[in-house]
Amino acid sequence: MSITITAFERSPDGGKGLARDTRVRWALEEAGQPYAVRLLSFGAMKEAAHLALNPFGQIPTYEEDGLALFETGAIVFHIAQRFAGLLPVDAHARARAITWMFAALNTVEPPILDLFTARILEGDKPWAAERLPLVGDRVRSRLRQLSARLGDADWLDGAFSAGDLMMVSVLLRARSSGILAEFPNLAAYVARGEARPAYRRAFAAQLAVNTAPPPG
């Protein structure tokens, strides 16, 4: 079996590991699976060949023999189902770990993406300065609840799982705003994720792409 994913030829974050291929690379490293990467320019992502793989014209995608998937959450979930190491075997613990994957993507990530929109995409708009604190407070409200649930545990529900992989990846996107640091147990949780050998290999692999000499 061979696995191929897609990633940015040049990530908009310059290699900080925030592009979503890092989440898939991390999952594959936790599962001990080798993979190939096809790099795409922004132009190529919007062309028919890639839209056939991902109708929203984004990276990452995932191909293995006879199967093509898009959407980071679905790809990480597929890897976690297919290979050992990312989901508990016990059915109830497994359902709870999957719950944290969805919570990361649908409850915690949206306000964090909104913060990115407010700071960067709408950073030059006349309302930017007045709106930013509102958006920041929505992120704080979610992180306060998550921080209360995590408490002083290492991971969200027992051993490290795909739920933690996704939550750490989502929280990383809140770090540059300074808001993550307001919740020391969450900042420590993210640091524990980053310290995992699989994460470090995934991070290094995406960094190598983004610091390579320009193609051609």
Added chain:
Amino acid sequence: MSITITAFERSPDGGKGLARDTRVRWALEEAGQPYAVRLLSFGAMKEAAHLALNPFGQIPTYEEDGLALFETGAIVFHIAQRFAGLLPVDAHARARAITWMFAALNTVEPPILDLFTARILEGDKPWAAERLPLVGDRVRSRLRQLSARLGDADWLDGAFSAGDLMMVSVLLRARSSGILAEFPNLAAYVARGEARPAYRRAFAAQLAVNTAPPPG
């Protein structure tokens, strides 16, 4: 086995079916599973007893013998795994149906929620009128891509699945803005979802709660 979910004692939408318990009711109806509902006031949702079930203080939650879950996507997925009727048996088709669940929740829903924020939560802000078209165009951009993928098919990938259940539910939240109607094949897709007997039973059940005389 007995299933209990939670829902708003009074939904903020007054019974339009947009609260997330409708998605879980719909899944349970498709699976032919009876369920009980525990209704919660806004106050009770933020109390310790409910926060133990859902750390973000939201509805719905899901309890069956010995298992407690939160997060709509995870609950619908659990129902779809546990009972027949919502996911294909073929492994590849199943992975693709799950992909659409994640795509609905993490790619299509966030800009639609943003539209809600811009229209309602920030509707009285000085930037509201100028910002709204920007946010609307982000929704249009996603729906244009989804519309191109759906084409004239009935459902997103073969037979109706939990992926369609989630996508229809998410798109319903864009209808009142008028943007859904700009994409006739998506509007027809949503109408096909609403016409399913299971959806109609779910909708009627949440409407009955929201049109009942006030408690006490």
